[in-house]
Amino acid sequence: MKRVLLAVILVAFCISCSRSPEDKANKLIEEDLKKVLYVPESYDPVETKVDSAFTPFDDPVFVDKTMQLLDLATSIEEYDNNIKEAKSSMSLWDNMGSAFSRNEYQEAKDEYDENTQNRTEAISKAKKLGEELKKMMDKERMFIGYKVQHRYRADNNAGNTLFGEKIYLFDKNMNQIVASYNYEEYKTYQSVCKQIVGEN
Incomplete structure (x- = not known):
């Protein structure tokens, strides 16, 4: 009986070991x-x-960093568009003289400053990620x-x-x-x- 049980266990083990990928x-x-x-x-x-x-290309860390870089590239493009729109609004409302125009100009300038700062930070992060990816690619x-x-x-x-x-x-x-x-x-x-x- 013990032999039969042992044989069953061994067969089961062999089957599990021989399972295809x-x-x-x-x-x-x-x-x-x-x-x-x-x-x-x-x-x-x-x-x-x-x-x-x-x-490096199948490494989850490399994949994650690359996707982060892609997200940053999308964000930078959005910041560029926002900066362009803000500059256009600033030009429109500059030197108009009224309190309303001064307020509109300031809102546009705040938008410009915020997006410029965000763009600078995103570019800095993107450069850092790019360097990290390059190091990973240089390895064997x-x-x-x-x-x-x-x-x-x-x-x-x-x-x-x-x-x-x-x-x-x-x-x-x-x-x-x-x-x-x-x-x-x-x-x-x-x-x-x-x-x-x-x-x-």
């Missing part, structure tokens, strides 16, 4: 997605692609785990079945999810990376 990924992804889906039981995996992950490329692209179907809160897609980063042993990203967000990140590589 896709099987391991699918199991953990299903657990992760079912925590956030409107109708967890409607989850239906469609496709899973497993690839090796390397520094290292294997850090596995990157998984996963497509699935699931029902939304209205009962409609929709497709979803996410990118997951797993550790070297495929035992845990290190990071996950919305697919569209990750595509934006990839386009930024292509530009970074093109500049070097």
Whole structure:
């Protein structure tokens, strides 16, 4: 009886050890997605692609810093537009003489000063992030785990079945999810990376 039990345990252990990377990924992804889906039981995996992950571009820290840099670039563009509008308003209300025009001019100037300061701070942060990213890129490329692209179907809160897609980063042993990203967000990140590589 003990031999039979031991044999069953060994077989189970071997089966778990021999599970493919896709099987391991699918199991953990299903657990992760079912925590956030409107109708967890409607989850239906469609496709899973497993690839090796390397520094720096698959490193979650690098991804996070790059997305921060992208947000700062968007903010700087907004500040530039606000500064331009404020300068236009200042020109319009300058030297008009009335109390109303002086008040309008001051409001425009305050807007100009605030956006100019915000722009300066954003540029400083962007430069710092750029330097940090460059240091990470200068380091030797290292294997850090596995990157998984996963497509699935699931029902939304209205009962409609929709497709979803996410990118997951797993550790070297495929035992845990290190990071996950919305697919569209990750595509934006990839386009930024292509530009970074093109500049070097």
